[in-house]
Amino acid sequence: MAHHRIQLTVNDELEQVDVPSNMTLLAMLREKLTLTGTKNGCSTGECGACTVLINGEPVNSCMILAVECNGAQVTTVEGLPQDGKLDPIQDALIEAGGVQCGFCIPGVLISSRALLDRNPNPTEEEIRLALVGNLCRCTGYVRIIEAVKQAART
Amino acid sequence: MKSDNYITAHPTLPKFDYVKPSSLREASQLLTEHSGEARPLLGGTDIFVRMRDGDWEDKYLIDVKAIDGLNDISYDSTLGLTIGAAVNMNRVSDFPQVRESYPVLVEAIESVASYQLRTRATIVGNICNASPAGDTIGVCMLLDGVLNVFSDSEIRQEPLKDFFQGPGETNLQPGDIVTSLQLPVPPNGMIGKYFKLGRNNASDLSIVGITAIGYPDPELVSGFRIKLALASVAPVPLEVTEVETLLGNAPITSQLIEEASQTAMDACTPIDDVRASARYRKLMVKNLSRKVLTDVFSTLNDR
Numbered sequence: 394m395a396h397h398r399i400q401l402t403v404n405d406e407l408e409q410v411d412v413p414s415n416m417t418l419l420a421m422l423r424e425k426l427t428l429t430g431t432k433n434g435c436s437t438g439e440c441g442a443c444t445v446l447i448n449g450e451p452v453n454s455c456m457i458l459a460v461e462c463n464g465a466q467v468t469t470v471e472g473l474p475q476d477g478k479l480d481p482i483q484d485a486l487i488e489a490g491g492v493q494c495g496f497c498i499p500g501v502l503i504s505s506r507a508l509l510d511r512n513p514n515p516t517e518e519e520i521r522l523a524l525v526g527n528l529c530r531c532t533g534y535v536r537i538i539e540a541v542k543q544a545a546r547t
Numbered sequence: 548m549k550s551d552n553y554i555t556a557h558p559t560l561p562k563f564d565y566v567k568p569s570s571l572r573e574a575s576q577l578l579t580e581h582s583g584e585a586r587p588l589l590g591g592t593d594i595f596v597r598m599r600d601g602d603w604e605d606k607y608l609i610d611v612k613a614i615d616g617l618n619d620i621s622y623d624s625t626l627g628l629t630i631g632a633a634v635n636m637n638r639v640s641d642f643p644q645v646r647e648s649y650p651v652l653v654e655a656i657e658s659v660a661s662y663q664l665r666t667r668a669t670i671v672g673n674i675c676n677a678s679p680a681g682d683t684i685g686v687c688m689l690l691d692g693v694l695n696v697f698s699d700s701e702i703r704q705e706p707l708k709d710f711f712q713g714p715g716e717t718n719l720q721p722g723d724i725v726t727s728l729q730l731p732v733p734p735n736g737m738i739g740k741y742f743k744l745g746r747n748n749a750s751d752l753s754i755v756g757i758t759a760i761g762y763p764d765p766e767l768v769s770g771f772r773i774k775l776a777l778a779s780v781a782p783v784p785l786e787v788t789e790v791e792t793l794l795g796n797a798p799i800t801s802q803l804i805e806e807a808s809q810t811a812m813d814a815c816t817p818i819d820d821v822r823a824s825a826r827y828r829k830l831m832v833k834n835l836s837r838k839v840l841t842d843v844f845s846t847l848n849d850r
Contacts, residue, residue, distance in 0.1 A: 395564040414565035414608070417595075437596050438664050439750070450637070451663040456595055460565050461610065504663060525750050526661020 399463040403428070404472030412459040418452075419443045421459035422469060430470040430499045434528075441527035444500035445469050451507040453526070470499035473506060482506055482544040489540035493531035501527045505541045514545055560598050567610040571697045571724055577609050579722035587611045587724055589633055590667035592660070593676050611724055619727075622648075627731040632672075632724075636665035636683070649690070649730065651739025651760060655683045658743045661750050671725050674707065677717045677783070684784040685758030685776035686741060690730050698723045711783035734762040734772075738846045742839050743778075744831055746822075753779045754823040755831045761843040767795040771847050775807070775836060780815035780828050787814045790840070799844050808836040 395414045400407065403426060410425050422428045422445070431454060434442035438456040445454045446468035473480040482505045485491075492498050501524065508515055508523035515523065520541045521534075529537060565588075568574040578585050585607035588594060597603040611617060617633040622644035630639055639645055640656040659665055659673070659682050673681045674694065687707055694705040698720065705725075710717050719725070739760040745751035756778030764772040775790040790807045797803055817828035 394562045395566075397565070413562075415560040415562055417560065420559070436599060438592055438660065438667075441661065441663060444663050447666075450666045452666045453663050456590075456592055456664070456667055458565060458591070460567075461612075507662075522657075523662055526663050 397460045397463070399460055401462050401464060402466045404468060410459065414458070414460060416459045417455050418445070418447075418457045418459050418462050418467070419454035421462075422454060422467075425459075428469050428471050432496055432499055434496070439526070439528070440497070441500040441504065442497055444503045444527065446503055446507060449507070449510065451504050468503070470502055473502060480506060481547045482509065482541065485540040485544040485547070486537065489536045489543060491532060491536040491540040497527055497529040497531075501529065501537055505544065508541070509545060515541070517542070560595060561601070561604065563598075563605055564607050565610060566607055567613050569613055569615075571614055571726065572700065574609050574611050574614060575697060575699075575722045575724055577607065578724070581607050582721035585609055587675075589669045589672040590635060592664055592668045593672070593678075614724075614726075617726060624732065627729065627733075630670055630728045630730070632669060632726055632728075634669060634671075636668050636670060636673075637662065639670055640665075648733055649686075649739075651686050651741055651758070652683065652690075652730075654739070655686045655741040655758065658682050658741060658753075658756075671728055674710070674728065675717065675719065675725055677711050677713075677715050679714055679781055679783055679785075680753050680756065680779040681784060682741070682743060682753060682756055682778065685756060685778055685786075686739065686760070687728065687730060688784060688786050689739075689758060689760045689774045689776050690733060692731075693729045694725050695727045695729060696723050696725050702726065704729075708786065713782045733760075734764075736847070736850070737762040738843050740839050740842050742835055744835060752822060755779055755817075755828050755835060757832070757835045757839045759836075759839045759843045761847050763847065764795070768797055769795055769799045771795070771799065771844065773799075773840065773843060773847075775811055775840065777811065777815055777832060777836075779822070780817040780832055782816070785815060787811045789814065790836075794840070794844075799848075801841070804837055804840045804844065807840055808833045811836040 400409050432442035434440035436455050438453040443454040444451050588608040588610045612633040617631045619631045620634045621629050636656045640653045673683045692707045742757045743753045744755045758776040761773035773794045776786045789810045793807045812833035817825040819825050
């Protein structure tokens, strides 16, 4: 099987990685770069636990090959805090009590950040639609939605 | 392969070679050379699922996204909308002329999976995958969509109406590469509606999908041309042309809409599967066709 040497920016750091053709971005992040914040849930693009930003847009990292990300800018949950301070959406989730087991949270954070970047003042309906692809089996979503509203206000 | 995938914590993709040609000719040659063991890769949202499940065992994935022109979307007041094969669904639904002139396409797109999946998924991929459940196919058919297909150094056109041959089966031959989808300028005053019945309001595959478009047409007895297409209830995405005839040839009443909905129910041939029984699907086609046709007709009639 073919291997490829790719260069990409992950959380503002330039990385050079050797990847086989069939390695997903998710596997590369977790196993080559040990960025284990991004979670593997369903491996079919449904649960959203593996969501990361590629060039600013959210993508299920289980559904894209690492080699396809050559030259891309990738942001994972580890890249959300800036200058040692949590992203407002992270603070809001903590404050709203939106985290229980936490497995879905990296994906929820990324999808929410992407939503607020493209729409700084979303309605509740828009928040719910933006999080359709992030399944949470603990919270029932109410406090997660509250947290996104809260973050939009800050 | 299958059992391995079920027991590993990180279900891996089977082995294949990823190739990223930069020209149509090169891509087409690779696909012809490796006919039966290679396929073009766009968003991969179906390919990767099928490969992980062991259903597809291709040895080569030919990424066609770097080919010139495949990433372009444009609107022209005579040609209509041209959507490059590699343009993802979010880019299509964000495109100003799409929001303005093809709102029913936006509705269909937004019913597909989730926002982050639509960053990868493409309309052309949805069409070429030829799933009877494809959410965006019905509207593209009703709008007289045509695919531009590269093969043997030339481009041929494939109208969507005759494109589908069965589940996953189309007129495409090994070496063919769809470069874009062309959607003509919509008729004046067009109204459209996509209704998707699934287990939940979003993210799921459809149990039944109903697309209807309608517009004023003074040449018809009823004054309106109304077309209906069905998803997930036949081996192929299905346009029920009898509905258009029925609703064109007599003044539209609730009785006539009832008759058209019955026609739609009679035209479909669903199967029992994990999502629903055939019998339920048939009944839902009738009920939801009535709802969607009534919606479209009353919007047209109230203007």
